[in-house]
Amino acid sequence: MIVVEQVGPLATIQDLGRPGWFDSGVGPSGAADRSSLRLANRLVGNPEGHAAIEVLLGGLALRAEEHATFAVTGAPAPATVDGTPVGHASVLELEAGQVLRLGYASVGLRSYVAVRGGVDVPPVLGSRSRDTMSGLGPEPLAKRDRLPIGPSPRTLPTVEFAPVAEPPADLVAVHAMLGPRDDWFTDAAALFDGVWEISTDTDRIGARLDRRTGPPLTRKDKAELPTEGVTLGSIQVPPSGQPVVFLADHPITGGYPVVAVIIDADVDAVAQARPGQPVRFVRAVSGQDPAGHA
Template sequence: MTTDDAKLLVERVGPLATVQDLGRPGWFDSGVGVSGAADRGALRLANRLVGNPEGHAGIEVLLGGLTLRVLRHTTLAVTGAPAPAAVDGRPVGHASVLELEPDQSLSLGLSATGLRSYVGVRGGVDVVPVLGSRSRDTMSGIGPEPLRRGDELPIGPAPRSFPIIDLAPLADMPAVLDIRAIPGPRDDWFTDASALFSGSWTVSADVDRIGARLRRNTGPALERGIGQELPTEGVALGAVQVPPSGQPVVFLADHPITGGYPVIAVVADADVDLMAQARPGQTVRFRRC
């Protein structure tokens, strides 16, 4: 049972912060997508660092700018995009176990690389689940509202396991993202589908939890060979959908479950997390998988 002092107090929020777990699978037949953390690996790591099961809910933070205060001893960890973190103004390590005492605050600055950071808390963020998940689906509006200053987030009971490491070694995020993708299912709708894998693309400013729109940097344009309309069909996480503009959109965590534009390829599941960290202006190259 959560006690009155087992909570996180939100003192500052940057561009966007939402509660996320690993999503709500099993509701496609009702028109509800999985949602969940855009960078699933980063959330899993945050939970492992604080001794939680990997699916516990944490906080997904866009670009940084979040400040949390605790009312009792609380174990936290920050993973994903390496936003500079500080406890009461003292810099602390990224992807490390942080022990905060009563009335101490964790603050995240703006991340210089990557897009989304994750705050894990021992016991998990214990908001009321909706359809079996505590995730906010920004497209459908299902789940807890985005965080605002003054919010109080309950913390669940601490698990019996304990963190066994203090710091997780992580590679730096590359300047150019090499994203593996599987051609199809509608690559035959294009005059030359291999153009997706030629040259490079740039992430546009049109990026959110639903998807990331790309514009051509170098290489040939994507041109439709079939001009007719495509009946609406199901689309998967990581689907690369190409609207008439020829600027592909890579679907992310809150993507629609159906779409009416041809999907030229699907990002390999192992690279979806990396794609979720792509910032506007970053270069992306697709590699045939």
Template sequence: MIVIEESGPLATVQDLGRPGWFDSGVGPAGAADRGALRLANRLVGNPEDYAGIEVLLGGLALRAEDTVLVAVTGAPAPATVDGTPVGHAGVICLAAGQRLRLGFTRTGLRSYLGIRGGVDIAPVLGSRSYDTLSGIGPAPLRAGTEILAGPPPPDWPNIDQAPQRRPPAPLEIRALLGPRDDWFTDPAALFAGHWTVSQDIDRVGARLDRTDGPPLRRTTSAELPTEGVALGSVQVPPSGQPVVFLADHPITGGYPVVAVVLDADVDLMAQARPGERIRFRRARTA
């Protein structure tokens, strides 16, 4: 068992989500940076879809009540065990009574804690993920929360540390135009110049401010009927500030979607911090 002593700005249990419930008004949720969660699980020998802990910016502190293997991936929050620094994206063995503490990351936004055996908590609609938009799933972690690990898989690899790529600056995000690019006088303006991630960012989406380049202008002031929206959709409200939808995005929306971020780049977008510059690159195919 693991006991949470400090939770930081936000710490939630996440797996790879609960797809298949759009017709009931429930989005998939799941880890915002899916690749980072998959890596954390691989490091501790779990199947990639096991539940772990998503930590916003850092600040998580926990105590192991039993011997447990963990790994920290995603945003490189400095980690210590009983005050001794330990490596990022490596396997950490916590003995009973030892404390793991994550400092605050200077790059990236979300770190992931993989636990050998995964987080053992009752699934809701087939997933252990917390959805910040609907409130479905286990509540955000707080001081005193007890985390049980599930039974360990039979085999696990001996991995010391796994390399993680460092994204370029400014961050380059590939996107396909459509489905509502015809609602804009020049939809290609999305790919001109740079955007800046605003302070208005959470697991639902990231709002962008124009840094340089032409604005996104609509061809009409008419209202768009509500329609389904996908993960990575770049929705443009009347303000002209695009919102890139992330893991807890609504399943429908009433503003036109000028483009959709390639699935392979959604994880990069999930790690973008307020104030970070973004440049969209036009993709021809998914």
């Protein structure tokens, strides 16, 4: 068992989501930064889709009740074990009673804590992920929660640490393809002009963007768009003209036009971008898949 001794702004259990339920109105959810979740699981010898803890900014403290193997990836929150600093994206061995504590990351938005065997809470519709929009899955972590650890896989960790780059602290370049509703705008290509920035109105559902420099995105008219399906990475534009990039807990349908879709490889970068951080959209080249179609 793992005992939660402290929680920062938000900590949820996440795996790679619950695909296959769109016809029931349920989105896939899952880790906002999938590559960081996969890396954390690989470091401790888990299958990539095992459930781990997604930590917003930091502030989490976990006490091991038995020997356990951990790894922390994603936003580089400074980590200690019983007060001794330990490496980011490295294999951490905790004995019974020891405490893993995360400070607050200076760059990036979300850290991931994996434990060998995975966080073994009951799955809902085949996934242990918390969907913050629908309320499906385990509740966000709270102090004194006790989290069961699943059985250790047969594979053993093969490296002690992974030399990964930190999330960028400045401008994030995001590749996108126009459509399917770019014809609803007087100049959809304005998306690629100038610089946007991440709004304070951002969460696991989506990252809203404010215009920092460049022309606005202007609708041709005020016609209503029938509700239609939207995918991970869709850039939806409400009447305010502030685009919203849909992230892990996005709705599966929407009534505002989607001007473009970012490529799957760049979704994780948007999920790690902080409020106030600049974003520039770049036209995707042939062969780069939109999110949701990789």
